[in-house]
Amino acid sequence: MTQMIQLIQSLGARALDELGDLGRLGLFFHYMLRGLFRPPGKFLFVVKQVWFIGTKSLFVVGFTGAFTGMVLGLQGYYTLSKFGSEGMLGSAVALSIIRELGPVLTALMVTGRAGSAMCAELGIMRIDEQIDALECMAIDPHAYLVTPRLIASLMALPLLTAFFDVTGIYSGYVIGVQLLGVNEGSYIEGMYKSVEWADVYMGIVKSLCFSVIMIWISTYKGFFAGVDEGNFGPEQVSRATTDAVVVSSIGILVGNYMVTSLLL
């Protein structure tokens, strides 16, 4: 009987903890957005973050885009040739990249590269009392640390996605047309006819949503590194960073399904 009560107690305590965590996550989102309308607005810091999130991710995003386009060219050719419609390769590659793979893979790669780094940076600021110091200087740490990263990511991620799209489509062209001999005119023409503004729009909306998810989760995890345990050490930062990448990635995949179902 006592064991039963203990079990119920620990379940209840766990549920309360989780609920409290969710509430804090919601409040953090509110503070992050509120920072858009509050000082200190730091233009230079935003530029630096655009460079950090955007420019420094160009290589990894381009690389992923190239190989994704290449494999799509191969797989698409293999599948379409079964129906004798290799000419559709251009539209197959372009649509799958612009609507799905571009935004999702870009967001996942940037989360791995920049989201983890941001989380670790904020985590170190937390364990070193730097976030406390900001609060004690009457500076809103959300507006100072989180919001500029959100603005930067909202600018950088759609551009990176566009870069991914172009690289992917071109790589698909190289494999399909130059290696496998698909007609060049039909590759371009098929793509030109099938891709509509709505597809591009969907890609942009997705990358904007993923920016918010990535920054929200990554900075949240870093911001509160070790706070729950009341123990502030390197271990807490490393755990927060792992959590940030895993939870952001899950958030991006779930968000992708939801945005797709809303926009279709």
Next chain:
Amino acid sequence: MAADDIIEIRGLTSFYGRRKVLHDIRLGIPRNGVTVIMGRSGCGKTTLLRHLIGLKQTSRGQLFVDGQDFGAFGEDALKRYRRRIGVLFQSGALFNSMTLRENISVPLGVHTKLADETIRIMALIKLHLVGLSGFDNYMPSQLSGGMRKRAGLARALAMDPEILFVDEPSSGLDPITAAGLDRLLVELKETLGMTIIVVTHELESAFLIADQLAVLDEGRVLALGSPDEIRASTDPKVVQFLRREADQEETDHSSYLEGLLRAG
């Protein structure tokens, strides 16, 4: 409450999870004086400090600042209060990505409309005050622990606070630097009329700078009074506390200075 108390603590009880760390603390902080809160590690002194700077919420008991209930402070009132205070954290809590001058410029840049050149000069003056002239372009990682702490003090003084909170000023410092810091604190009180609250376990330094001493033990105020009153205390725990650490330490000023000379 004495009429000239700037902060009054009434029945403050504090918890970490279920662990009670402060028991019914009652304490008045006199204006324009140095109050030292001392005690062994883990006695709750840093927790008390975190309550006083609004980093830990008061769940039981009350805090009054200038006779106003701290618990009833809204966001704006808390911000106004924090503009009146300066906090030196145990680690210094400098922002790692900025030079010392930029660190000190942060509160000035956010809270004032001063020209950049004026802010630069003010930052240099504060650095000079703590004996760090010429280090303005150094990054925190290039400095020793003691220098980081002094730079942290320069930042805490950036906005010329009315109340200065100092967490463990001399931990990790060599005796000469520690003595310099003690002297600086006394000078700030005497020349600028600052109210200073120091949390420490260094007996020597505590008796040298304090106008009022509070000895904390296991979350309770064991003794409260002027250094002479504490020295004359017959409370066995206070006597034990003082003796334990005072075995090889003299609290008399001249031998304190002799000790410094020997160390030099």
